[in-house]
Amino acid sequence: MQTVVITGGTDGLGRGLAVHYLRQGARVVAVGSTPAKGKALLAEAAAVSAADRAVFLRADLTSVAAAEELVTTIETTCPSVDKLVLCAQRYRLFGPRTVTSEGFEHSFALAYLSRYVLSHGLRKALESAPRPVIMNVGTPGVPLGRIHWDDPQLTHGYSGTKATLQSFRANDLLGVAFAALYADSPVSHVGYNPGVVSTDMPNHLPAPLRVLTKAAFALLATSVTKAVAPMVRLLDEPPGERCTAYRSSRRLPLKGPAFDQDAALRLHHLTQDLVTGAKP
Numbered sequence: 409m410q411t412v413v414i415t416g417g418t419d420g421l422g423r424g425l426a427v428h429y430l431r432q433g434a435r436v437v438a439v440g441s442t443p444a445k446g447k448a449l450l451a452e453a454a455a456v457s458a459a460d461r462a463v464f465l466r467a468d469l470t471s472v473a474a475a476e477e478l479v480t481t482i483e484t485t486c487p488s489v490d491k492l493v494l495c496a497q498r499y500r501l502f503g504p505r506t507v508t509s510e511g512f513e514h515s516f517a518l519a520y521l522s523r524y525v526l527s528h529g530l531r532k533a534l535e536s537a538p539r540p541v542i543m544n545v546g547t548p549g550v551p552l553g554r555i556h557w558d559d560p561q562l563t564h565g566y567s568g569t570k571a572t573l574q575s576f577r578a579n580d581l582l583g584v585a586f587a588a589l590y591a592d593s594p595v596s597h598v599g600y601n602p603g604v605v606s607t608d609m610p611n612h613l614p615a616p617l618r619v620l621t622k623a624a625f626a627l628l629a630t631s632v633t634k635a636v637a638p639m640v641r642l643l644d645e646p647p648g649e650r651c652t653a654y655r656s657s658r659r660l661p662l663k664g665p666a667f668d669q670d671a672a673l674r675l676h677h678l679t680q681d682l683v684t685g686a687k688p
């Protein structure tokens with residue numbers, strides 16, 4: 409039986425994938441921070457006769473310690489992991505800079521560090537599966553944002569947009585570094601941009617932007633059911649190359665600073681130091 413681990417598996421795209429794989433007979437481990445959402449997913453699993461294959465793990469992935477604890481829990485309860493899907497995200501485009509209890513800027517911690525810890529931490533469990541794949545869901549192919557090498561925690565000149573875009577670019581580099589570091593690993597790392605998808609995401613935005621985003625979503629957004637279909641195809645038939653990027657079904661060239669190998673390895677080493685010390 410396949411094991412599919414999905415962060416953000418209790419809502420939006422992650423939930424869509426969780427329900428799909430439960431229906432397909434896989435064991436699904438869904439991670440989220442809200443117990444009520446986990447309970448609702450388990451109820452849906454029971455409704456499709458998959459209660460014995462559905463697991464909800466509550467974790468606040470803004471915390472490196474929580475992400476590491478999650479790795480340990482998954483390693484000790486799952487003999488192998490076939491698919492790791494990284495969807496946990498909460499945009500903070502406005503408002504003041506906030507810092508986690510471990511001292512990291514919020515977007516850096518949730519949208520990037522947790523994905524770094526889970527990708528590297530679960531590598532061995534993934535390598536025990538026949539066709540392992542990591543799908544890192546974000547915005548590859550969007551030419552915005554950069555790594556602020558001299559101040560990645562954005563202690564100076566912070567803006568929520570800057571932090572969010574930095575976390576996206578960091579995830580592009582995470583895939584490149586992963587492939588460079590483990591060239592002989594069978595794990596396929598897919599950076600994935602789903603396009604505009606109608607999820608709960610706008611409800612977490614501040615009021616004026618929420619209204620605008622919802623209006624734009626009503627015109628432009630794909631449903632979760634439709635958006636999940638090309639994701640499933642890639643997850644079930646991962647590309648042969650170790651690192652790839654897609655926007656929906658379209659393969660993206662790994663060109664430009666977002667996919668630069670030197671920058672990727674530089675960020676890897678910087679992150680390794682941060683995670684080891686668990687402080688910026």
Ligand SMILES: NC(=O)c1ccc[n+]([C@@H]2O[C@H](COP(=O)([O-])OP(=O)(O)OC[C@H]3O[C@@H](n4cnc5c(N)ncnc54)[C@H](OP(=O)(O)O)[C@@H]3O)[C@@H](O)[C@H]2O)c1
Pocket residue numbers: 415416417418419420421422439440441442443445467468469470494495496497498518545546547601602603604605606607608609
């Ligand atoms: N929707 C789009 O149009 C779109 C476009 C481009 C890229 N994406 C990317 O697709 C991915 C999924 O987005 P979505 O729209 O499906 O999001 P969503 O509907 O808002 O779901 C986000 C998920 O992340 C979890 N989460 C948030 N904060 C967390 C925390 N601190 N710890 C653990 N889990 C946490 C949420 O669970 P809790 O609420 O329980 O914490 C929820 O399950 C994201 O990476 C996003 O950047 C989405």
